Amino acid sequence: MIQLEYLGLAILDGLVNGFSIALIASGLTIVFGIINIVNLAHGELYMLGALVSWVLVSAGLGYGSALIVAPLVVSGMAVLLNMLILQRFGHEPGPTMLATFGILLIIQQAGLAILGPAPRAISPPFNPPVEVGGFSYSGFKLFIGLASLATCLLVSVIFDKSRLGTLLRAVQENRLMVGSLGIDAGRVIMIGFALAGGLAGLAGALNSPVRQIHFLMGFDALVASFVVVVLGGMGSLRGTLTAAVALGLLESLTALFLAPTASRVVSMLIALSYVAVRRLGQAGGGSRS
Amino acid sequence: MNGLARTIVTFSIPAVLACIYPILPEYAKFFLARVMILSVYAYGYAICFQMLGMLSLGHAALFAAGMYGAGLYTIYASPSPLSALLMGVAAALAFSLAMGLLSTRVGGPFLTITTLLAAQALYLVALHFNEITGGEQGIVLGREATLVWPLSPWLGESDSRYLFSLVTLVIAVTGVWALSRSRLGKLFIAVRDDEEKLESLGYNTATLKLLGFALSGVYSGTAGALQALLYSYVGAGYAGILNSVEPVLWVLVGGPLIQVGPLLGCMLVNIIADLARGMLRGHVLIVGLGLVLIAFAAGRLSWAYRLLRRSTGLVS
Amino acid sequence: MSPSQILSLRGVSKFFGGVQAVLDVYLDVLEGEMLGLIGPNGAGKSTLAKLILGSLKPSTGKVFFGGRDITGLSRRERAGLGIAGTNQFPRVFSSLTLRENLEISLKSGGGKHLFESVAEVAELLGLSGLLEAQASSLSHGQRRLLEIGMALVSGSRLLVLDEPSQGLTGGEVERLASILTGLSSKRLSVILIDHRVDFVKSLSGRVGVMSKGRMVALGPAGDKGVADVIEEVYLRGLDAGD
Numbered sequence: 057m058i059q060l061e062y063l064g065l066a067i068l069d070g071l072v073n074g075f076s077i078a079l080i081a082s083g084l085t086i087v088f089g090i091i092n093i094v095n096l097a098h099g100e101l102y103m104l105g106a107l108v109s110w111v112l113v114s115a116g117l118g119y120g121s122a123l124i125v126a127p128l129v130v131s132g133m134a135v136l137l138n139m140l141i142l143q144r145f146g147h148e149p150g151p152t153m154l155a156t157f158g159i160l161l162i163i164q165q166a167g168l169a170i171l172g173p174a175p176r177a178i179s180p181p182f183n184p185p186v187e188v189g190g191f192s193y194s195g196f197k198l199f200i201g202l203a204s205l206a207t208c209l210l211v212s213v214i215f216d217k218s219r220l221g222t223l224l225r226a227v228q229e230n231r232l233m234v235g236s237l238g239i240d241a242g243r244v245i246m247i248g249f250a251l252a253g254g255l256a257g258l259a260g261a262l263n264s265p266v267r268q269i270h271f272l273m274g275f276d277a278l279v280a281s282f283v284v285v286v287l288g289g290m291g292s293l294r295g296t297l298t299a300a301v302a303l304g305l306l307e308s309l310t311a312l313f314l315a316p317t318a319s320r321v322v323s324m325l326i327a328l329s330y331v332a333v334r335r336l337g338q339a340g341g342g343s344r345s
Numbered sequence: 346m347n348g349l350a351r352t353i354v355t356f357s358i359p360a361v362l363a364c365i366y367p368i369l370p371e372y373a374k375f376f377l378a379r380v381m382i383l384s385v386y387a388y389g390y391a392i393c394f395q396m397l398g399m400l401s402l403g404h405a406a407l408f409a410a411g412m413y414g415a416g417l418y419t420i421y422a423s424p425s426p427l428s429a430l431l432m433g434v435a436a437a438l439a440f441s442l443a444m445g446l447l448s449t450r451v452g453g454p455f456l457t458i459t460t461l462l463a464a465q466a467l468y469l470v471a472l473h474f475n476e477i478t479g480g481e482q483g484i485v486l487g488r489e490a491t492l493v494w495p496l497s498p499w500l501g502e503s504d505s506r507y508l509f510s511l512v513t514l515v516i517a518v519t520g521v522w523a524l525s526r527s528r529l530g531k532l533f534i535a536v537r538d539d540e541e542k543l544e545s546l547g548y549n550t551a552t553l554k555l556l557g558f559a560l561s562g563v564y565s566g567t568a569g570a571l572q573a574l575l576y577s578y579v580g581a582g583y584a585g586i587l588n589s590v591e592p593v594l595w596v597l598v599g600g601p602l603i604q605v606g607p608l609l610g611c612m613l614v615n616i617i618a619d620l621a622r623g624m625l626r627g628h629v630l631i632v633g634l635g636l637v638l639i640a641f642a643a644g645r646l647s648w649a650y651r652l653l654r655r656s657t658g659l660v661s
Numbered sequence: 662m663s664p665s666q667i668l669s670l671r672g673v674s675k676f677f678g679g680v681q682a683v684l685d686v687y688l689d690v691l692e693g694e695m696l697g698l699i700g701p702n703g704a705g706k707s708t709l710a711k712l713i714l715g716s717l718k719p720s721t722g723k724v725f726f727g728g729r730d731i732t733g734l735s736r737r738e739r740a741g742l743g744i745a746g747t748n749q750f751p752r753v754f755s756s757l758t759l760r761e762n763l764e765i766s767l768k769s770g771g772g773k774h775l776f777e778s779v780a781e782v783a784e785l786l787g788l789s790g791l792l793e794a795q796a797s798s799l800s801h802g803q804r805r806l807l808e809i810g811m812a813l814v815s816g817s818r819l820l821v822l823d824e825p826s827q828g829l830t831g832g833e834v835e836r837l838a839s840i841l842t843g844l845s846s847k848r849l850s851v852i853l854i855d856h857r858v859d860f861v862k863s864l865s866g867r868v869g870v871m872s873k874g875r876m877v878a879l880g881p882a883g884d885k886g887v888a889d890v891i892e893e894v895y896l897r898g899l900d901a902g903d
Binding site: 092094141144145148149150151152153154155157158159160161162164165275279282283286315317318320321324325327328331332 | 472
Binding site: 531535547549 | 714716735740741745753754755756757761764766768769811815
């Protein structure tokens with residue numbers, strides 16, 4: 057018999073995890089939305105965010121600095137990745153996919169070299185127990201959830217309302233046409249990468265005190281992001297947020313009965329069935345956006 | 346290149362591998378036997394990727410299905426290596442049909458994503474049931490369960506491994522050679538060239554892709570099963586993503602000729618990785634660098650470029 | 662006994678978003694006839710071809726083939742009934758040889774076959790010398806002829822040719838005309854869509870004229886009324902349908 061308290065905790069935990077996954081997956085979705093490429097190294101950007109935070113905190117610089125520096129560093133890495141490699145083959149999907157997989161492995165090995173094979177941990181800078189509806193919950197996790205949600209909403213507003221959002225959507229619609237309008241598509245794509253990297257870096261920094269900082273954590277995040285973007289629709293930020301919350305809730309609720317790996321497998325199977333039923337990417341099948 | 350020349354080239358490498366066997370030092374024997382098994386896997390992957398144009402990132406699951414099917418059978422059912430081999434191939438065939446049913450319904454990058462997710466699901470299942478599978482650490486099989494065991498009165502372990510690997514490789518090469526000359530092989534290539542056009546001529550391309558996936562699964566599963574039955578070890582590492590992406594590199598490095606490319610590419614990449622093992626952080630880094638380099642090279646290799654374009658573009 | 666209809670379009674329309682590509686078209690194609698279809702760019706001819714072939718589904722209206730409602734059938738299912746076609750931009754299997762392209766088409770199982778062997782069709786196309794050449798090495802015109810050959814051998818009862826003369830050299834156009842003339846002895850219906858008005862009129866028994874998605878005239882190729890509409894549609898750019 058599951059107590060009500062556990063159920064409430066599971067829901068809250070599911071929401072917090074869902075918002076975190078949404079923050080990671082939005083970067084993947086933004087890049088796919090603009091240039092139709094799947095950046096397989098995206099999960100590694102999240103790992104780098106956590107890694108940078110661990111380095112800073114270990115150096116005694118305080119967690120606050122990590123929240124600012126990690127997104128900037130990772131954003132810079134994403135821009136470099138685009139500039140030095142992906143741009144060279146005009147963002148053609150095939151070579152891009154291969155190259156990003158190679159970069160995934162290289163960053164992973166760099167992570168192994170810096171972090172070592174064993175997981176690392178940093179402690180939350182503050183963690184007051186917060187009373188929510190009659191049971192107490194980690195104050196820091198609540199902070200992660202709220203910060204992630206706020207960032208996701210902010211990005212979504214930027215996309216819908218600002219000039220930058222208009223530009224990003226214009227490049228998504230027709231890269232050649234925006235060129236003829238005097239808009240530098242290359243720069244817009246660069247901004248997309250910077251944004252995607254920043255979001256992944258922020259997610260890494262936010263989650264670093266509550267997760268094991270490990271060189272393989274990026275691949276798990278990539279798999280979770282794939283589940284989310286497949287369910288929420290590649291390129292749709294709002295769909296990503298909705299699907300991420302659904303995934304977070306599903307996994308934390310099934311985790312009441314199942315081991316965490318098993319609940320992840322369940323969510324992957326749901327995503328796979330969805331892909332098959334909607335016939336994604338097929339002529340006459342589900343939508344491509 | 347005409348048919349005869351192609352046939353000669355196709356079988357020349359296995360012939361060389363057979364001829365040099367008596368003069369090989371022990372380590373080279375060990376190394377080449379492993380590479381031959383991996384080449385069988387490479388040929389299987391090439392049927393899916395190079396012939397049909399499907400960029401799967403989930404073939405590790407098919408390899409692992411063969412490995413677990415064979416290995417777990419010897420542990421929990423009967424230590425009989427030949428029936429274990431059949432069990433491994435059957436398991437891989439079943440898994441490839443499931444994965445194929447899924448992948449024939451989706452296109453472009455979604456095929457890559459779904460195969461990756463399917464393989465990762467199998468990997469997590471293997472970890473979850475680690476009391477049965479041995480998880481990441483794996484299980485060492487009993488000596489009498491290996492294929493090497495029945496020959497042990499006459500041949501040393503490394504000799505019989507080499508023999509089994511070579512025979513399997515020759516069968517695999519002959520299969521791909523025959524396939525590439527057959528009507529089915531031509532239809533596979535037609536699927537890659539223009540799936541919609543083939544459909545408009547009245548062919549069921551979904552069935553063709555499923556068939557290709559199954560054939561690819563039989564090859565991959567055979568390699569996986571032999572991995573278990575020759576080296577008496579099963580482990581979840583073989584179901585991991587690295588084992589899915591390596592064959593992509595082998596096929597692209599090997600070149601456009603499907604009869605020899607996978608073997609050539611697999612040998613080349615593994616030799617380089619083996620030489621560099623001491624200098625760099627090893628195998629993973631070599632594969633990573635290799636992928637980045639081949640992505641750059643693909644711009645200059647028109648066949649690789651076309652293949653990648655076909656297998657990752659969205660159908661609109 | 663008069664020849665029966667093989668294909669009937671009944672009030673077929675196709676909308677893309679708000680754009681009307683094909684509007685309320687009624688058309689009967691008779692067994693064994695060659696029907697020409699002309700009209701300016703954007704008149705909806707190619708869309709109509711795709712609606713007949715099944716690569717597009719009509720927004721409204723129905724398509725009948727041999728008296729049977731085939732509106733819901735896919736491109737592949739229609740191929741199985743013997744409906745074959747060529748594309749505005751020729752599509753062949755570029756990694757395969759010319760012979761292999763034709764062999765795949767010959768064995769595709771679309772009912773009875775008009776041709777017995779690959780050699781016979783290659784001879785007709787004037788491409789016998791290139792049978793072992795890879796399709797990617799062919800010229801544009803040769804690829805177009807090959808695609809027509811593939812449609813012919815796939816066992817057709819109805820052939821829809823979309824701009825078959827486009828990009829062909831003078832000699833190739835003559836070859837195409839003689840192939841099409843030669844088809845009259847086979848019991849095959851052909852819809853010939855082309856922008857060369859004289860080419861279409863010289864080969865077809867009847868000619869349909871499309872403008873802005875509508876079928877604005879349909880009649881014998883030599884008919885004065887049809888000629889007037891053609892002139893009006895082409896020269897004055899008027900929308901004869903209004």
